[in-house]
Amino acid sequence: GGCSKSEPTSETQANSDSAAAPQAADPAQKSAAGEMPKSGVDYHSFANTDDYRVQHLDLDLTVDFSRKVLEGEAQLQVKRLNDKNKPLILDTRGLEIDAVKAGHGDKMEPVKFSMGEKDDHLGTPLKINLPKNATKVAIQYRTSPDASGVQWLEPQQTAGKAHPFLFTQAQAIHARSFVPLQDSPKVRITYNATIRTPKELRAVMSANNDPQAEKDGVYEFEMPQPIPSYLIALAVGDLEFKPMGERTGVYAEKELLDAAAAEFEDTESMLEATEEVYGPYRWDRYDLLILPPSFPFGGMENPRLSFITPTVIAGDKSLVALIAHELAHSWSGNLVTNASWRDLWLNEGFTTYLTNRIMQNIYGDERYKMEMALGYDDLQLDLKDRPDIDEIMAIDLRGRDPDEVFSNIPYEKGSLFLYELEQKIGRENFDQFLLDYFNNFSFQSITTEDFVKYLNETLLKQYPDKLDAERIQQWIFEPGIPEGAPHPQSDAFSKLDPVRQQWLDGKVAAQDIDTGDWTFHQWKYFLDGMPEKLSEAQLKELDEAFGLTASQNNEVAFSWLMIAVRNNYQPAYQRLEQFLTGIGRNKFLRPLYRNLVETGQGDLAKRIFENAKSGYHPLTVKVNSNIIYGGDSN
Numbered sequence: 001g002g003c004s005k006s007e008p009t010s011e012t013q014a015n016s017d018s019a020a021a022p023q024a025a026d027p028a029q030k031s032a033a034g035e036m037p038k039s040g041v042d043y044h045s046f047a048n049t050d051d052y053r054v055q056h057l058d059l060d061l062t063v064d065f066s067r068k069v070l071e072g073e074a075q076l077q078v079k080r081l082n083d084k085n086k087p088l089i090l091d092t093r094g095l096e097i098d099a100v101k102a103g104h105g106d107k108m109e110p111v112k113f114s115m116g117e118k119d120d121h122l123g124t125p126l127k128i129n130l131p132k133n134a135t136k137v138a139i140q141y142r143t144s145p146d147a148s149g150v151q152w153l154e155p156q157q158t159a160g161k162a163h164p165f166l167f168t169q170a171q172a173i174h175a176r177s178f179v180p181l182q183d184s185p186k187v188r189i190t191y192n193a194t195i196r197t198p199k200e201l202r203a204v205m206s207a208n209n210d211p212q213a214e215k216d217g218v219y220e221f222e223m224p225q226p227i228p229s230y231l232i233a234l235a236v237g238d239l240e241f242k243p244m245g246e247r248t249g250v251y252a253e254k255e256l257l258d259a260a261a262a263e264f265e266d267t268e269s270m271l272e273a274t275e276e277v278y279g280p281y282r283w284d285r286y287d288l289l290i291l292p293p294s295f296p297f298g299g300m301e302n303p304r305l306s307f308i309t310p311t312v313i314a315g316d317k318s319l320v321a322l323i324a325h326e327l328a329h330s331w332s333g334n335l336v337t338n339a340s341w342r343d344l345w346l347n348e349g350f351t352t353y354l355t356n357r358i359m360q361n362i363y364g365d366e367r368y369k370m371e372m373a374l375g376y377d378d379l380q381l382d383l384k385d386r387p388d389i390d391e392i393m394a395i396d397l398r399g400r401d402p403d404e405v406f407s408n409i410p411y412e413k414g415s416l417f418l419y420e421l422e423q424k425i426g427r428e429n430f431d432q433f434l435l436d437y438f439n440n441f442s443f444q445s446i447t448t449e450d451f452v453k454y455l456n457e458t459l460l461k462q463y464p465d466k467l468d469a470e471r472i473q474q475w476i477f478e479p480g481i482p483e484g485a486p487h488p489q490s491d492a493f494s495k496l497d498p499v500r501q502q503w504l505d506g507k508v509a510a511q512d513i514d515t516g517d518w519t520f521h522q523w524k525y526f527l528d529g530m531p532e533k534l535s536e537a538q539l540k541e542l543d544e545a546f547g548l549t550a551s552q553n554n555e556v557a558f559s560w561l562m563i564a565v566r567n568n569y570q571p572a573y574q575r576l577e578q579f580l581t582g583i584g585r586n587k588f589l590r591p592l593y594r595n596l597v598e599t600g601q602g603d604l605a606k607r608i609f610e611n612a613k614s615g616y617h618p619l620t621v622k623v624n625s626n627i628i629y630g631g632d633s634n
């Protein structure tokens with residue numbers, strides 16, 4: 001259920017008009033026990049968005065790999081929302097502010113500013129006294145070498161081993177660690193940027209990248225559509241570009257370029273298929289950037305340029321659902337955006353639903369059913385294994401670190417809810433609803449309550465005999481899965497249950513099982529359905545018959561290593577250490593480290609983690625350190 005630990009409302013923090021710097025979130029200021037979070041209030045930002053709205057950002061940053069800092073100036077165009085003349089309060093984390101000017105046009109004067117108290121989760125508020133007629137603020141600053149939203153990679157952590165690499169990851173509340181701004185998804189801004197890099201490297205952003213841009217060390221960018229701050233992204237490395245279709249291409253180090261372009265060659269078809277049903281693609285190009293293996297997620301839906309882990313380049317397109325996912329965010333999440341992190345399911349539940357539809361369109365029914373069935377199993381696992389995480393979709397995040405509360409629930413429960421709506425009113429009618437929904441809220445940030453209101457005004461009025469308002473409330477605001485919810489199945493999986501059972505009963509040898517045409521989904525289903533405990537002989541037989549420890553499909557390797565850890569199957573432990581050290585994707589690391597700790601192998605977890613952490617992203621260090629050393633269990 002929702003966490004009652006709470007930050008004071010953003011009104012309390014942001015509107016402090018005391019002469020002193022704004023008071024940081026005071027954890028002692030608990031809201032009344034049981035008080036529901038206020039819809040539309042962002043408890044994860046100090047910004048006083050009721051007094052001012054930043055509308056545009058002009059960024060000019062120099063990338064300094066030797067000091068591991070980004071330094072330069074952020075110019076914010078600011079709209080005053082009332083005549084209270086309150087200070088402008090921005091979000092920062094770890095930024096060194098050198099000077100602040102404010103004014104309008106070219107008339108910019110130095111103004112007083114102060115830093116508030118640092119909060120563990122939220123960072124530090126920056127309070128700026130603005131002259132009455134000010135429409136622009138210019139902040140000269142530099143980031144900290146351990147900025148939570150930036151990873152600085154040494155050459156040996158890249159594919160080419162010759163040049164350093166940096167990338168940012170802003171979702172959920174890390175943009176403030178590399179730009180001072182109103183770091184809340186309810187605020188949407190356009191931006192321009194000038195990025196200055198070492199001459200041998202290329203910079204790309206969630207903006208209009210130009211693959212023909214000369215590698216002269218200065219790169220100019222424009223993002224003309226208003227986006228939330230968590231979608232501001234930058235990467236700098238020895239990057240090359242390869243087109244895949246008219247509007248799609250891939251940026252990667254040359255060592256990965258051809259394999260990535262081949263693996264993701266269906267991206268253009270995915271784009272065309274999606275806009276046929278859900279409306280035009282609003283973002284001009286859709287390119288992919290392949291990151292080094294330390295990237296903490298499968299992908300990040302940075303507009304115009306999704307950031308992608310190299311762990312999905314499997315050589316057989318078995319893991320490209322991830323691309324469909326990040327592309328789908330161009331509608332759900334980037335076009336219609338969750339107004340606060342409580343409403344994440346509006347981004348991820350809709351995107352997971354769209355992902356399944358794209359996979360069906362491009363790869364057919366069987367693949368669709370397998371993706372849906374695996375998603376259902378992931379949901380059941382989190383509902384069972386993660387009692388620390390809310391089972392509701394509109395999660396109460398007050399006082400909690402969004403990175404720690406992250407789970408499959410907003411994704412898969414949200415998607416299953418939408419699937420039920422589709423089943424009840426028919427796919428054609430539901431697609432019309434989604435098309436209207438995306439058009440109605442395009443380039444807006446909305447809350448769960450906004451969505452429910454829209455549903456009441458549309459589907460519930462059109463199909464009063466098919467839909468039930470109470471059941472919709474149950475899906476969104478109550479734990480668990482409503483009685484009678486759809487349970488996606490796949491024949492490709494069902495036929496594996498007796499095969500697995502015959503092997504377990506000793507009626508068939510592993511080597512005699514015909515696995516010839518199994519997809520990664522079927523391998524995952526076959527392995528994830530194994531009992532908690534297997535004998536050493538059984539583990540050895542599986543490994544020898546199927547080469548699981550050596551599998552180069554990272555999803556298959558992950559499922560197998562989870563079995564190996566809970567059975568202490570030592571022949572897999574060298575691969576386990578290599579897997580945990582060589583990959584930074586938390587989808588794999590968190591369950592494996594948690595599994596090691598929960599099976600009494602915490603010392604091994606510590607040794608591997610301490611050896612690997614210098615190569616991990618700051619977020620990866622944080623969340624896995626908390627698992628291994630029992631930290632912030634917010």
Ligand SMILES: CC/C=C\C/C=C\C[C@@H](O)/C=C/C=C/C=C\[C@@H](O)CCCC(=O)O
Nearest residue numbers: 171172297298299341344402403405406587
């Ligand atoms: C309920 C939690 C509310 C807000 C959390 C929001 C973001 C958490 C932060 O850790 C960033 C997450 C970024 C996720 C990016 C991609 C995912 O869609 C896929 C993650 C799983 C994977 O690696 O495939």
Ligand SMILES: [Zn+2]
Nearest residue numbers: 325329348351
């Ligand atoms: Zn997503």
